[in-house]
Amino acid sequence: MCPATEEPISKIYQASLEDEMPPLTCRYPEPELKNLIRLCARLQRLNDDESFFLARRVAAELLVVPRSTVAWWFRLLMFDEVLLLIERETRQSPGEYLCFAGSVTPASKEETIAEIWRLRALMAEHSRQRKRRKGQRPD
Numbered sequence: 083m084c085p086a087t088e089e090p091i092s093k094i095y096q097a098s099l100e101d102e103m104p105p106l107t108c109r110y111p112e113p114e115l116k117n118l119i120r121l122c123a124r125l126q127r128l129n130d131d132e133s134f135f136l137a138r139r140v141a142a143e144l145l146v147v148p149r150s151t152v153a154w155w156f157r158l159l160m161f162d163e164v165l166l167l168i169e170r171e172t173r174q175s176p177g178e179y180l181c182f183a184g185s186v187t188p189a190s191k192e193e194t195i196a197e198i199w200r201l202r203a204l205m206a207e208h209s210r211q212r213k214r215r216k217g218q219r220p221d
Contacts, residue, residue: 095144098124104183106164114145114161116202122181133168133208137176166205168212180208 098120107116117142125134132161137154141150156177164183171177182201 091140092144094124094128106183109162114147114151115158117145118152118155119159119164119181119183122159122179123183126181126183133178133180135176135178138171140176164206168208172182180205 091122099117101120101124104119104123107119121141122136125136126148138149138152145152156165160167164181167177168180169178170211209210
C-alpha cells in the first residue's frame with residue numbers, strides 16, 4: 083500500500099470520486115485525468131478561495147498512474163487554465179495551485195465574461211500575496 087492511500091488526502095480523493103463531474107472534463111478522455119480534476123476541484127472547495135497544495139507524487143499514487151503522466155497532466159491543466167500554479171513543486175514541498183474547474187458554470191456570454199474577470203482579479207490578488215510573502219514589491 084502506498085503512503086498516500088493511508089493519509090487524509092486519500093479520504094479527500096475518495097470523497098471527490100462521489101462529486102459531480104465538472105462540466106469541462108468532457109474535453110479529456112482519460113478517466114484518471116477526470117479524477118485528478120475532481121480531486122483538485124474538491125481541494126479548492128475545501129480551501130474556499132485560498133490556494134491548495136498537492137504533490138505530483140501523491141496524485142500519481144492516488145490515481146495509480148506514473149508520476150511522469152501526472153506531471154504532463156498538470157502542465158496540460160495549467161495550459162487549459164483549469165489550474166493556476168501559484169508556487170512550483172520542489173523536493174521539499176508540494177506544488178501550490180488554484181483550481182477553476184468547479185467554479186465556472188456560466189449560463190450566458192455575459193456571465194462568462196464576468197466570471198473571467200473575477201478569476202483574473204483572484205489570480206492577480208494571489209500573485210500580489212505571493213510577492214509580499216517573498217518580500218518583493220507587489221504590482
